[in-house]
Amino acid sequence: MEVESGKIVDVKGDKYHPANFGRLCTKGKTSFQALNHETRLGKAHFRKVREGPLLDVDMESAIKTTAERLLDLLDRHGPDALSLYVSGQISLEAQYLANKLAKGFIRTNQIESNSRLCMASAGAGYKLSLGADGPPGSYEDFDQADLFFVIGSNMAECHPVLFRRMMDRKKSGARIIVVDPRRTPTAEKADLFLQIKSGTDLALINGILLQLMKNDRVDTGFIEAHTEGWDSMRAFLWNYSLEEVTEVTGLRAENIATAAEWIGSTSRWISCWTMGLNQSTQGTFNTNGICNLHLATGAICRPGSGPFSLTGQPNAMGGREMGYMGLGLPGQRSADSEEDRIFVEKAWGLNPRTLKGSFLGGAVAMFDSMASGEIKGCWIIGSNPIASMPNRSQVIKALQTAELVIVQDAFLETETASFADILFPGALWAEAEGVMVNSERNMTLMQKAVEPYGEALPDWMIVSRIAAEMGFGKAFHYGSAEEVFEEIKGFYNPLTGYDLRGASYARLKVGPLQWPCPPNDQATRHPIRYIADDSSQKLGVEEEGLAYPSLVFPTASGKARFLPRPHQGPAEPVSPEYPFVLNTGRLPHHWHTMTKTGKIPLLNKLNPSPFVAINPEDADRLGIVDGDWVKIISRRAQLTLPAKRSDRVMLGNCWAPLHWNDCYPPWRSINAVTHNKTDPISREPEFKASAVQIVLQKACQG
Numbered sequence: 001m002e003v004e005s006g007k008i009v010d011v012k013g014d015k016y017h018p019a020n021f022g023r024l025c026t027k028g029k030t031s032f033q034a035l036n037h038e039t040r041l042g043k044a045h046f047r048k049v050r051e052g053p054l055l056d057v058d059m060e061s062a063i064k065t066t067a068e069r070l071l072d073l074l075d076r077h078g079p080d081a082l083s084l085y086v087s088g089q090i091s092l093e094a095q096y097l098a099n100k101l102a103k104g105f106i107r108t109n110q111i112e113s114n115s116r117l118c119m120a121s122a123g124a125g126y127k128l129s130l131g132a133d134g135p136p137g138s139y140e141d142f143d144q145a146d147l148f149f150v151i152g153s154n155m156a157e158c159h160p161v162l163f164r165r166m167m168d169r170k171k172s173g174a175r176i177i178v179v180d181p182r183r184t185p186t187a188e189k190a191d192l193f194l195q196i197k198s199g200t201d202l203a204l205i206n207g208i209l210l211q212l213m214k215n216d217r218v219d220t221g222f223i224e225a226h227t228e229g230w231d232s233m234r235a236f237l238w239n240y241s242l243e244e245v246t247e248v249t250g251l252r253a254e255n256i257a258t259a260a261e262w263i264g265s266t267s268r269w270i271s272c273w274t275m276g277l278n279q280s281t282q283g284t285f286n287t288n289g290i291c292n293l294h295l296a297t298g299a300i301c302r303p304g305s306g307p308f309s310l311t312g313q314p315n316a317m318g319g320r321e322m323g324y325m326g327l328g329l330p331g332q333r334s335a336d337s338e339e340d341r342i343f344v345e346k347a348w349g350l351n352p353r354t355l356k357g358s359f360l361g362g363a364v365a366m367f368d369s370m371a372s373g374e375i376k377g378c379w380i381i382g383s384n385p386i387a388s389m390p391n392r393s394q395v396i397k398a399l400q401t402a403e404l405v406i407v408q409d410a411f412l413e414t415e416t417a418s419f420a421d422i423l424f425p426g427a428l429w430a431e432a433e434g435v436m437v438n439s440e441r442n443m444t445l446m447q448k449a450v451e452p453y454g455e456a457l458p459d460w461m462i463v464s465r466i467a468a469e470m471g472f473g474k475a476f477h478y479g480s481a482e483e484v485f486e487e488i489k490g491f492y493n494p495l496t497g498y499d500l501r502g503a504s505y506a507r508l509k510v511g512p513l514q515w516p517c518p519p520n521d522q523a524t525r526h527p528i529r530y531i532a533d534d535s536s537q538k539l540g541v542e543e544e545g546l547a548y549p550s551l552v553f554p555t556a557s558g559k560a561r562f563l564p565r566p567h568q569g570p571a572e573p574v575s576p577e578y579p580f581v582l583n584t585g586r587l588p589h590h591w592h593t594m595t596k597t598g599k600i601p602l603l604n605k606l607n608p609s610p611f612v613a614i615n616p617e618d619a620d621r622l623g624i625v626d627g628d629w630v631k632i633i634s635r636r637a638q639l640t641l642p643a644k645r646s647d648r649v650m651l652g653n654c655w656a657p658l659h660w661n662d663c664y665p666p667w668r669s670i671n672a673v674t675h676n677k678t679d680p681i682s683r684e685p686e687f688k689a690s691a692v693q694i695v696l697q698k699a700c701q702g
């Protein structure tokens with residue numbers, strides 16, 4: 001960061017950082033512009049009445065009032081009337097303290113995060129297949145892979161830096177398979193593009209495994225040594241047929257065979273997946289399906305291979321490790337385990353049986369309980385649910401019904417802030433200290449470069465000061481983020497291998513560290529998980545045919561599990577009345593609800609406005625030309641958007657970005673129409689497939 005007169009005036013990539021080696025995307029390059037923007041939230045505010053104006057208040061009084069109001073609700077309605085909704089964009093320390101306050105001291109399990117909309121399916125799937133959450137490999141595997149299976153991920157636009165690393169490898173001969181219903185810029189770089197029908201990936205994944213099995217392309221040595229459940233997997237696959245798979249997915253049999261052939265011909269293959277698989281009512285099963293493929297081919301826990309779910313937000317991985325959704329507890333623990341509850345109760349100095357093991361159903365269920373009046377208070381930190389939750393009318397009703405809504409954000413104007421009774425200004429990444437953990441377990445210390453904007457404070461500090469004001473001061477007495485981090489180190493988990501004991505702010509100031517970091521550890525990287533003797537890792541020198549190092553997965557038997565997962569398809573299938581599949585997602589130059597990127601002229605120029613993309617044949621049939629306003633009608637609501645004819649979109653599909661909502665013209669929110677049915681295990685909503693009608697509307701409704 002280049003600082004002039006207390007302001008950041010430029011940022012450059014760090015050539016030595018192992019995540020990007022100095023490469024930045026457009027959003028990274030311009031990130032400093034949002035930090036200084038005059039729309040930052042620089043003061044605490046409150047409203048006397050809901051529709052009333054925002055009034056200034058000093059931080060001290062805001063903290064006091066908030067604590068009083070939370071305690072009052074707690075008194076009148078009990079702990080489960082209070083909820084927190086947090087984020088993968090705040091520091092590890094803030095995530096940890098939010099969970100500590102919620103579960104340990106308020107004693108509510110009503111803590112959810114935007115990761116529920118994002119990585120919950122990958123997390124739930126990993127736990128079932130491998131025993132613990134998180135990709136077992138690292139980014140450096142990209143430099144050694146022969147094949148990339150990119151499924152439900154538009155890496156070129158959403159993980160552009162990693163995408164370039166993959167393209168570098170392609171130059172050395174690696175092949176890329178892309179599976180997506182849209183011909184994305186990622187798909188354009190593929191050696192094999194499988195334009196699949198929405199929500200049918202599990203059929204494809206099972207079909208590929210069937211092919212591998214039929215052609216003897218499975219690694220029986222690995223299966224015997226390191227997995228369980230292969231017999232039932234085989235029996236399940238024999239009930240499948242390739243004809244059925246081609247019919248369900250709309251893919252040609254020879255293309256499925258080619259994919260299987262390529263996957264079967266190397267053990268150095270990586271799968272990259274993101275929201276195309278996770279945001280599905282079969283999202284957990286999708287992850288299990290991917291893990292099945294890797295286990296069957298032995299392409300896991302060795303260089304150049306592995307099931308690699310790409311994490312969306314900068315610190316969503318940290319949040320998962322801190323247990324910031326549902327039943328999670330710090331150090332990859334869970335409140336449904338008695339042992340874990342006892343461990344955490346001791347660590348937090350709580351009486352036995354303080355922590356509760358009951359799961360309350362995820363973010364959608366949480367806002368439902370608020371809408372029906374059971375939850376009375378909600379404290380939102382670093383997320384904008386009015387814009388980003390599915391079927392938003394329910395979330396609007398939730399915040400309208402709640403007696404107390406606290407919003408802690410970095411910007412004044414957000415869709416959610418308009419429902420707040422109290423607004424807290426959070427300091428951004430360059431204004432405070434805190435750790436963030438990326439997709440590959442790499443911890444980076446955000447170092448303070450400038451003073452926080454206005455009266456903003458670090459998120460961890462706002463949480464701990466409110467907690468202290470509520471009377472929990474003994475457990476929330478921290479002088480710095482570093483002290484919080486030191487406490488987090490106590491959550492070493494021998495069962496999963498989660499270990500930060502050898503990490504420290506002092507070491508992190510020198511450079512990033514990839515956990516596990518055992519005590520007295522000198523290494524900065526530990527690229528592969530689940531190797532029994534971690535010190536035996538000789539990365540990059542493993543030769544083809546070399547015996548596997550001994551692996552211990554964090555399951556009861558030490559083996560990874562095959563899990564037969566039948567394909568079902570989306571929860572809201574198309575019908576004659578709602579004949580189009582609405583798919584939603586991201587553009588390359590905006591970030592989610594645009595609180596940052598919407599303020600940056602260059603990015604607004606690159607991605608200026610919303611649209612709905614429609615296949616030209618469908619558009620012809622409906623008489624739609626480019627720029628026509630069309631109505632998107634679902635069972636829940638309707639909205640109008642300018643049409644964009646695009647052969648990137650399949651016949652019968654349409655696609656719209658999630659970015660534009662109530663704060664940016666033309667004030668359209670795609671989540672008005674999306675459905676909120678969720679995966680029964682991960683509780684992640686299916687943002688990628690809602691059934692809609694498209695109707696031409698000549699005149700713009702303004």
Ligand SMILES: Nc1nc2c(c(=O)[nH]1)N[C@H]1C(S)=C(S)[C@@H](COP(=O)(O)OP(=O)(O)OC[C@H]3O[C@@H](n4cnc5c(=O)[nH]c(N)nc54)[C@H](O)[C@@H]3O)O[C@H]1N2
Nearest residue numbers: 152153154158198199274275276312585586588591592688
């Ligand atoms: N530019 C930009 N980059 C970002 C973000 C951003 O806001 N803007 N956000 C970050 C975050 S939090 C996340 S989670 C990631 C998300 O990164 P991605 O998941 O790559 O992005 P999405 O656009 O949500 O969707 C990915 C792809 O899934 C495809 N898809 C839809 N339905 C299906 C299906 O049924 N099967 C398959 N195989 N594919 C399907 C879509 O067509 C789309 O191309 O991006 C991160 N990076």
Ligand SMILES: Nc1nc2c(c(=O)[nH]1)N[C@H]1C(S)=C(S)[C@@H](COP(=O)(O)OP(=O)(O)OC[C@H]3O[C@@H](n4cnc5c(=O)[nH]c(N)nc54)[C@H](O)[C@@H]3O)O[C@H]1N2
Nearest residue numbers: 114118382383384388408409410426584592593595658687
């Ligand atoms: N239709 C549709 N909806 C989707 C998705 C989709 O693909 N389609 N994707 C889903 C996914 S994967 C995700 S991750 C979510 C994202 O959904 P959100 O989390 O709601 O989106 P953001 O715009 O990133 O919101 C982050 C908020 O935190 C604030 N903020 C940023 N940094 C800080 C900080 O350091 N401290 C504090 N206190 N505040 C901060 C920002 O100003 C912003 O208001 O959207 C989900 N919604």
Ligand SMILES: [Mo]
Nearest residue numbers: 117118312313
């Ligand atoms: Mo995400």
